[in-house]
Amino acid sequence: MGVVSTRPYDRRAAVSLFSRLRTAAGQADPFPFYAELAARGGVSPAPWGGSLVTGFDLCDRILRSREWIEPDASWRERQGAGTRWNAPSSREMGRTLPALNPPDHTRVRRAAGGFDRTTIQDMGRMLDQVTVRLLDDLTEQLREGEADFATLVSEELPVATIGHWLGLPAADWPRLRDLTHEQVFTQELLPSATQLARSDAATAELRAYFVELVRSRRARPGDDPVSRWIQAWDAVEPDRDEADEQVYLLALFVVLAALETTSTLLTMTALRLVERPERWNLIASCPDLVPAFVEETLRYDPPTHVISRVAARDTVLEGTEIRRDEMVHLMVAAAHRDPARHHDPDLFDPLRKPAHLAFSGGIHYCLGAPLARLEAQTLLRHLTQRLPRLTLVRPPAWAPRVAFRRPLNLDVAPA
Template identity: 50%
Template sequence: MQSSASTTVIDSRTVVALLSRLRSMAGQADPLPLYASLRELGDVVPAPWGGYLVTGHRSCDEVLRSPDWLALDQAWRAQRAEGSRWSTPSSRELEQTLVTLNPPQHTRIRRSVNNIFDRGTLDTLRPTVERVANELLDTLVEHAGDADADFAELVGEQLPVVTVGHWLGLPPEDFDLLRALTHAQAYAQELLPTKRQLRAADHAIRGLREYFTALVARRRAEPGDDVISGWLRAWDTLEPDRAVADEHVYALAMFVVIASLETTSALLTTMVWTFDRHPEQRSWLREHPAAVPDAVEEVLRYDPPLHLTTRYASRDLVLAGVPVPRGEVVHTLLCAANHDPSETPDAHTFDVTRRARHISFGSGIHYCVGASLARLEAGVLLETMLRRLPALRVVAPPTWEPRLAFRRITRLPVSVR
């Protein structure tokens, strides 16, 4: 099927079949063999609908780091056909967020807030994360009793929203709404969303705009020592038009929340599922708790919360020997890259003793702004579970949402006895 990087001829039906299987329940539960099959087709595989799938670690890292490959910004989306997925309200709204901005706009936004989750912020948040993790595990134990409880709903979904909600000073009664809107808007960033999913994303993004514009307006009217008031003060020094400044803060607040909730909740629940399938690794880690940070990195490598990102070529380029014309898109398959045996020996093995290298948080200027916060939450939760719940086990297969980009376990029944 493959002769060389530049002369590869691939039956599109093979690619379609592999992607369809990735969306299935079986594929969600064990995607690694399917990613291995995609890697066998080459580092850069033509996508049946146009563009390319990038499977190799070196090629994915090059796309994510190089300024020649751009995020799907407003200029790119404006060139798509009217009536396409790129003209939907959810797609248009994302044009204002960091994930779709390129320099110089991206640089200006990032500099306005510096390193959002710096060491001082993390040190301040740690006691809250520890307290909330313990409270959520108390709730899990209560619900489990002699039966089983849903870890995804009771813990995995809750810790991120309570943490970021506390940090931003959001009312706890709003947390369920924010979770629901966040999960729905993620469809707009899927690889091939259905019309139903796009309608759900459009509805969610309208709800998010209403919520966060009202939040910014309240903080503008009654500023305090909170994070959002600080962002408003920072933008007032950069932008003379307060309406424009408020719009920047709206987009930033919304982006931080949806990015924190969607990916970290997936990481936390997937972490439990992964350790349940590797009990010897969990037992070793319980005896060596100092290795928890390395274990979190291995979870991120083995099954990242985000499996796919997209870029487009700023000019005619060549990637792994494959010509990619200006404006063409490439989809980096992060999980496939993390399991590239040329980068990670014995990559199919989950091994918490290794110093895992991965691109699960991206690379370059779009490296995840909340990576350090996600690591903090995962590390605290893992250490707490190992200490408090040594008998925690999964008692039924997870329920997965059939996605290709954002991983999501919607239900994970566990027992604590």
């Protein structure tokens, strides 16, 4: 809160900044553009409406505050039929756990459960086996000179992990992975009409798949999360069709969250490792630093660069008046480079004390954070202990996104 002030706003310059951010150069290294944005102030107007927040402490405070809520289904409906928020894929996302506000969020999160210690231990044993197999495949490919780490490992490990856990047929995994990459466009900062159409189509196919999954698990329940979610919802929801709909939404959310951002985290962790030989040597000789290396990767270049919230009531942020229902975009990747929070923030330093917002915060703290950390740590340990040092062959190409980072390849070779 504070006194409202007026600041000069150069909309043309702001539009130019985001246009440059969406170029190949901006996709490859958005941080100079974030620094330019942060120089305009901790809160600045977005060219398309709403506000942009770049300071770490303010982003953290907003994520933890009940005064800032998710753009849920009712908010999306209020934006109007002709907006991107009312695309079929956006409306469907507005019904999933990350877009819910209390009391709906509380009810669904309770039914979802979480990754407790026993579950993580069980998944850890499976993760070790899958990681070893994938690194064997990588080693075989490296005998020919170079290999794409992203395709062979980063894209495969998350879908195998969540596929095993949910009991999904392995033959379905590649299609689910491709659909996830298409669906995420509706969650982007500024999706184009073409991207929204691709997301709509992917969402419809994902819905058909998981609705059928729930139907089959209800008919033949087993010892798997979907069957347990059915039991949990049956205990609180007398309408069986509504219970099945809620289980479908949980399954959809879990797969989307587990595949998209985790694969990016794995690729970025490997990128940070292979781009400097001293980093590989450090982790190989000091495996106890693996958790800190993963946390610094999450700070340095997180899978999600933007998190959006809307004001629950009229308020003021650092002199900027925000009206009820107005959206703020938390530029968390920029906040991670805030010099007020981190000394020498542009330096990748696995020895620094970790502090980041990569898993959001408050009641919407990422449900799958323990699993994402486990996958990245398991991969990093096996990679540095089983293989000789690898080196980066060429810089990766990037998907055309702003909010959700995705390197399309990571070409590596023996050093």
